[in-house]
Structures are given as structure tokens and as C-alpha cells.
Amino acid sequence: MQPAFRKVVIFGVGLIGGSFALALRKAGAVGEVVGFGRSATTLQQAKQFGIIDRMGEDVAHEVADASLVLLATPVAQMADIFMRIAPHLGAHTLVTDGGSTKSDVVVAARTNLKDRIAHFVPAHPIAGAEQSGPAAALEELYQGKKVVLTPLPENSKEAVARVRKAWELCGAMVSELTSQQHDEVFAAVSHLPHLLSFALVHDLAQRDNRDQLLSFAASGFRDFTRIAASSPEMWRDISLANREALLQEVKRYADELYVVYQALQNNDAAKLEEIFSLAREVRSAWTQQ
Numbered sequence: 001m002q003p004a005f006r007k008v009v010i011f012g013v014g015l016i017g018g019s020f021a022l023a024l025r026k027a028g029a030v031g032e033v034v035g036f037g038r039s040a041t042t043l044q045q046a047k048q049f050g051i052i053d054r055m056g057e058d059v060a061h062e063v064a065d066a067s068l069v070l071l072a073t074p075v076a077q078m079a080d081i082f083m084r085i086a087p088h089l090g091a092h093t094l095v096t097d098g099g100s101t102k103s104d105v106v107v108a109a110r111t112n113l114k115d116r117i118a119h120f121v122p123a124h125p126i127a128g129a130e131q132s133g134p135a136a137a138l139e140e141l142y143q144g145k146k147v148v149l150t151p152l153p154e155n156s157k158e159a160v161a162r163v164r165k166a167w168e169l170c171g172a173m174v175s176e177l178t179s180q181q182h183d184e185v186f187a188a189v190s191h192l193p194h195l196l197s198f199a200l201v202h203d204l205a206q207r208d209n210r211d212q213l214l215s216f217a218a219s220g221f222r223d224f225t226r227i228a229a230s231s232p233e234m235w236r237d238i239s240l241a242n243r244e245a246l247l248q249e250v251k252r253y254a255d256e257l258y259v260v261y262q263a264l265q266n267n268d269a270a271k272l273e274e275i276f277s278l279a280r281e282v283r284s285a286w287t288q289q
């Protein structure tokens with residue numbers, strides 16, 4: 001039987017791109033995987049790990065007969081890749097991405113794909129880790145995890161269904177939002193928490209006694225700061241790409257922190273307990289979902 005996707009071309013064969021390839025392979029859903037990257041070493045690694053069959057050399061040649069192209073680089077790299085693939089997309093070649101932000105990626109796609117924008121169905125897998133690179137890729141990364149599609153008015157039903165199918169074959173549960181809804185939601189539940197985690201560790205890192213502080217830090221600190229070990233380039237790009245929504249979330253959080261600050265300053269036990277109780281209730285219910 002023919003695989004669902006005869007040839008998949010991946011730009012950025014790291015955690016997200018590599019896991020996509022491994023998951024499609026496990027599902028028997030891909031004939032051939034071709035990788036493009038920024039460094040030859042990373043691509044060689046991806047080949048050794050069985051993620052790609054070969055390294056791409058000629059973009060025009062590879063995307064012309066591809067069933068699916070995945071962009072899985074940091075989001076600021078995507079405009080240039082859309083520009084490079086635009087003239088060569090085959091009539092039946094679909095494009096999706098794994099970027100953590102969507103409005104900026106859609107603008108980059110519209111600007112560069114122009115009248116071929118209908119080929120592109122934007123996506124964001126809500127699965128990942130603080131590790132990066134092909135060595136971090138896992139065939140089960142998307143199993144049971146959410147993927148958000150933010151389809152465009154230009155997309156045909158068939159194009160959306162086929163991209164949905166690709167992510168489902170990776171084991172994901174697919175839902176849909178508009179790009180704007182997506183960016184507002186993820187500013188609150190993903191981008192802000194990463195910013196806070198980086199900021200906390202950065203503050204401690206600048207202190208003279210940081211080694212002493214870290215030597216006594218326990219599992220609460222480990223939980224809160226795991227994501228501060230994430231890729232600085234990736235998070236620089238996400239922060240700037242979703243700047244407006246993120247600024248609003250930072251402001252809201254600063255206001256909340258000030259409420260906590262005042263309660264502490266005023267020895268307001270009732271207020272502190274009220275804040276902690278609601279937070280605990282909501283956090284506990286969320287983990288049981």
C-alpha cells in the first residue's frame with residue numbers, strides 16, 4: 001500500500017521536525033524524508049538517528065514533487081524559507097509548520113508565498129521539551145498531545161483535512177483556532193511562563209552568591225525553572241513575534257505580583273491565603289483533566 005505521504009521535506013530537523021519525521025515513519029505514513037538545515041553536522045546526526053533518508057541539496061528540485069513540506073525552524077527563519085520554496089511548490093505540495101506563534105508566520109507566508117498561500121496550513125504542536133536538536137527528537141512526542149491548526153480563508157477543505165491527517169498520524173489531537181486567538185492563548189499559558197522562568201534564573205545568575213543559592217535550591221525551583229533551559233534563540237524569536245500579546249500578559253502579571261507584594265507588606269494573611277487557595281484549586285483541577 002502507498003504511504004499517506006510519499007515524500008516529506010523538513011526544514012529544521014530538530015526536536016519538532018525530527019519528532020514529526022519519526023512519528024510518521026512509525027505510522028508507516030511516509031515514503032521518504034528529506035531534510036534541510038543550517039548545519040551539515042545536525043543533518044548528518046539526523047541521518048544517523050534514522051530521522052531523514054537524505055540531506056536535501058536543491059530546494060527547487062526537492063519541493064517540486066514533495067507531498068508535504070514542514071517548516072520546523074525558529075519562527076524568525078521562516079520568512080526566508082517561504083521565499084525559497086515559493087516558486088517551486090508542486091501543484092499538490094502542501095506546507096505546514098510547527099512554529100509556536102502563528103500571526104507572524106502567517107504574515108511571512110502571505111508575503112512570500114503570494115498567490116500560492118493556499119498551499120500553507122499553519123500548525124502548532126503543543127508538545128515539546130527544553131531540549132533541542134535531532135538527538136532530542138522522539139517518535140512518541142505528539143502521542144495524545146494537542147496540535148492547533150489556524151487555517152486560512154484561502155485553504156481548501158481538502159488541504160486542511162490532509163494536514164490534519166498528517167498531525168493525527170503523529171498521534172496528535174487536532175483543534176482549530178484563528179491565528180489571533182492562538183497567539184493570545186499561548187502568550188498567557190506558554191510564552192509568559194517561559195519569560196518568567198528565564199527572568200527568575202537570570203536574576204539569581206547575576207548575584208555574587210549564586211552558587212550558594214543554587215546549591216540549596218530544591219524540587220520547587222527545579223519545576224519552576226526547567227523551561228529556563230530552553231533554546232534562547234527560539235524564545236527570543238517567540239517573544240518578539242508575539243510581542244503585543246506578551247506585553248499585555250507581562251503587565252497583567254506585574255499587577256498581580258503587586259497585589260501579592262502589598263498583601264505581604266500589609267501582613268494580610270487572609271489575602272495571601274485567598275490567592276494561594278484559588279491558585280491551588282485551579283491548578284489541581286487542571287492536572288486532573
Ligand SMILES: NC(=O)C1=CN([C@@H]2O[C@H](COP(=O)(O)OP(=O)(O)OC[C@H]3O[C@@H](n4cnc5c(N)ncnc54)[C@H](O)[C@@H]3O)[C@@H](O)[C@H]2O)C=CC1
Nearest residue numbers: 012014015016037038072073074075099100128129132133
Ligand atoms: N521546543 C519545543 O518544545 C517546541 C518548539 N516549537 C517550535 O518549533 C520550532 C522548532 O523548535 P525546536 O525543534 O524545538 O528547535 P531545534 O533547535 O530542536 O530545531 C530547529 C532546527 O532548525 C535548524 N535551523 C535553524 N535555522 C534554519 C534555517 N534557516 N534553515 C533550515 N534549518 C534551520 C536548526 O539547525 C535546528 O536543527 C520553533 O519554531 C519553535 O517555536 C513548537 C512547539 C514546541
Ligand SMILES: O=C(O)C(=O)Cc1ccc(O)cc1
Nearest residue numbers: 100125126127128129130227
Ligand atoms: O518544555 C515545555 O514544557 C514546553 O512548554 C514545551 C513547549 C514549548 C513551546 C511550545 O510552543 C509548546 C510547548
